[in-house]
Amino acid sequence: MDLINSKSSILGSKLRGCGVDRSNSNSKAVVLDSRNGFVKFLSNSSPSVMENKGNSQLKIVTGDAGFVLEDVPHLTDYIPDLPTYPNPLQDNPAYSVVKQYFVNDDDTVAHKIVVHKNSPRGTHFRRAGPRQKVYFESDEVRACIVTCGGLCPGINTVIREIVCGLHHMYGVTRVLGIEGGYRGFYSRNTITLTPKVVNDIHKRGGTTLGTSRGGHNTKKIVDSIQDRGINQVYIIGGDGTQQGAAVIFEEIRRRGLKVAVGGIPKTVDNDIPVIDKSFGFDTAVEEAQRAINAAHVEATSCDNCIGLVKLMGRYSGFIAMYATLASRDVDCCLIPESPFYLEGAGGLFEYIEKRLKENGHMVIVIAEGAGQELLCESLRSTDQKDASGNKLLQDVGLWISQRIKDYFSKQTKMAINLKYIDPTYMIRAVPSIASDNVYCTLLAQSAVHGAMAGYTGFTVGPVNGRHAYIPFNRITETQNRVVITDRMWARLLSSTNQPSFLSSKDVIEANKEEEPPTQLLDDNYPDKKLINTDT
Numbered sequence: 001m002d003l004i005n006s007k008s009s010i011l012g013s014k015l016r017g018c019g020v021d022r023s024n025s026n027s028k029a030v031v032l033d034s035r036n037g038f039v040k041f042l043s044n045s046s047p048s049v050m051e052n053k054g055n056s057q058l059k060i061v062t063g064d065a066g067f068v069l070e071d072v073p074h075l076t077d078y079i080p081d082l083p084t085y086p087n088p089l090q091d092n093p094a095y096s097v098v099k100q101y102f103v104n105d106d107d108t109v110a111h112k113i114v115v116h117k118n119s120p121r122g123t124h125f126r127r128a129g130p131r132q133k134v135y136f137e138s139d140e141v142r143a144c145i146v147t148c149g150g151l152c153p154g155i156n157t158v159i160r161e162i163v164c165g166l167h168h169m170y171g172v173t174r175v176l177g178i179e180g181g182y183r184g185f186y187s188r189n190t191i192t193l194t195p196k197v198v199n200d201i202h203k204r205g206g207t208t209l210g211t212s213r214g215g216h217n218t219k220k221i222v223d224s225i226q227d228r229g230i231n232q233v234y235i236i237g238g239d240g241t242q243q244g245a246a247v248i249f250e251e252i253r254r255r256g257l258k259v260a261v262g263g264i265p266k267t268v269d270n271d272i273p274v275i276d277k278s279f280g281f282d283t284a285v286e287e288a289q290r291a292i293n294a295a296h297v298e299a300t301s302c303d304n305c306i307g308l309v310k311l312m313g314r315y316s317g318f319i320a321m322y323a324t325l326a327s328r329d330v331d332c333c334l335i336p337e338s339p340f341y342l343e344g345a346g347g348l349f350e351y352i353e354k355r356l357k358e359n360g361h362m363v364i365v366i367a368e369g370a371g372q373e374l375l376c377e378s379l380r381s382t383d384q385k386d387a388s389g390n391k392l393l394q395d396v397g398l399w400i401s402q403r404i405k406d407y408f409s410k411q412t413k414m415a416i417n418l419k420y421i422d423p424t425y426m427i428r429a430v431p432s433i434a435s436d437n438v439y440c441t442l443l444a445q446s447a448v449h450g451a452m453a454g455y456t457g458f459t460v461g462p463v464n465g466r467h468a469y470i471p472f473n474r475i476t477e478t479q480n481r482v483v484i485t486d487r488m489w490a491r492l493l494s495s496t497n498q499p500s501f502l503s504s505k506d507v508i509e510a511n512k513e514e515e516p517p518t519q520l521l522d523d524n525y526p527d528k529k530l531i532n533t534d535t
């Protein structure tokens with residue numbers, strides 16, 4: 001049976017034409033009930049919606065048995081009677097052999113795939129992929145690509161594949177690169193991107209366009225888009241960037257421009273919710289293995305030696321957790337989500353002492369955002385922020401190294417050696433590994449298909465293995481974080497044998513987490529206590 005019945009399919013197409021309240025673009029959600037055709041507007045004042053998304057109109061379609069589609073905007077929501085054209089892919093020899101190449105307009109992807117027999121069908125997102133009809137003629141398209149935020153392996157691959165996808169699949173020849181992040185829209189010249197120009201860039205780390213933090217001036221950015229005649233904007237970046245993209249989309253819609261805005265989520269920390277995993281994450285974990293191996297070699301080469309590795313992960317400890325699980329040489333992994341303490345029974349110092357007595361060496365992996373509350377207690381908190389407003393963290397690696405050395409020199413008779421390895425940018429400045437390259441290609445192509453089909457205000461990404469168009473608010477309202485009462489973290493504790501450092505109060509707090517993590521491995525689902533109540 002189709003996920004959407006025929007009634008809701010008719011309503012789905014009606015939604016584009018008439019479901020949007022243009023008279024008041026603030027705080028409204030369009031709700032269509034496929035069972036009775038009832039249309040209502042929801043207030044967008046739920047506490048989970050962050051303030052700068054107050055203008056977002058949520059497009060929600062409800063159906064039988066608790067089916068909910070959290071849809072993305074379409075150009076026809078605010079520009080009626082746009083002409084459509086046959087998708088040029090149907091004449092493309094490479095694609096015409098594919099049976100059922102085009103995605104059915106009504107296909108959706110389920111947010112949660114573990115269900116019980118009485119569960120409602122739950123939240124769905126619009127399936128990504130090429131549509132039979134497109135809303136742009138090939139020679140009408142003027143696309144641009146911008147990259148913002150920190151680096152991540154695979155950005156160049158995404159840029160390459162957007163350019164090549166537009167060119168080879170849709171015959172689009174005019175693609176501009178915006179240099180230096182958002183501020184590049186109004187402070188830098190553009191560069192012309194052709195398949196030839198981008199041919200080799202996926203073999204290099206970084207972003208060929210350059211990036212920056214801060215500098216998001218919505219008016220100037222949209223003026224620049226309008227002045228240059230750009231009508232497709234591809235924005236590659238993390239949570240901050242996607243918030244910026246949401247604001248750009250709102251301004252474009254307010255001005256009534258035929259400009260599609262598509263986000264491609266980028267974060268080496270894997271902190272973006274809903275999607276299964278962010279591109280470049282596997283590459284970073286792979287690269288982190290080198291640092292952990294070095295720490296292990298050092299630690300096993302002299303008596304009572306500790307190899308300590310600090311890895312990226314500002315608010316989410318996924319890199320540290322997966323690098324630890326993959327390595328098997330790690331005795332202790334510390335992440336922002338799991339509070340720990342140093343002294344006394346069950347504390348870190350006691351565990352290190354025990355391990356050194358048992359093995360004569362140990363390896364510790366610490367995520368950069370771990371233990372920040374302990375640092376604040378012992379160092380004066382600086383409250384410094386970067387240009388985008390992200391908190392600048394104190395160096396937990398150096399701090400904990402010193403605390404461990406102090407403990408052993410002052411409170412025990414054990415002489416220790418500590419080798420601190422901080423690979424920092426080395427894990428994210430590398431080119432992406434093969435699997436990330438393929439993933440980046442699919443992301444880029446899904447974004448291109450979405451924009452050509454007239455969708456806008458979307459972020460693209462895999463949800464349970466299927467690419468989907470996800471509304472910006474879903475991506476920006478929360479962060480993906482490790483759930484320490486999940487089985488994955490239990491696997492880690494069992495592989496390292498480290499104490500959980502958790503008091504019963506911590507467990508209660510952890511269970512209050514609203515959103516379970518998105519799926520990184522096929523069975524990374526929260527236990528019963530954490531089942532998300534919104535599905």
Ligand SMILES: Nc1ncnc2c1ncn2[C@@H]1O[C@H](COP(=O)(O)OP(=O)(O)OP(=O)(O)O)[C@@H](O)[C@H]1O
Pocket residue numbers: 052148149150151181182183212213214215216237238239240241242243244245247266267268269387388390
């Ligand atoms: N709420 C916001 N509204 C508008 N623009 C924003 C917002 N938050 C961030 N930005 C802009 O997005 C860009 C990137 O943001 P940021 O530096 O936080 O990186 P990011 O995209 O979160 O990537 P990462 O955290 O993975 O490095 C910056 O130019 C910043 O000004």
Ligand SMILES: O=P(O)(O)OC[C@H]1O[C@](O)(CO)[C@@H](O)[C@@H]1O
Pocket residue numbers: 150151213238267268269312313314368386428
């Ligand atoms: O590039 P910057 O500004 O030094 O930022 C580093 C931060 O970027 C990230 O790599 C991604 O957000 C974090 O892990 C890290 O804290």
Ligand SMILES: [Mg+2]
Pocket residue numbers: 149238239240
């Ligand atoms: Mg960020």
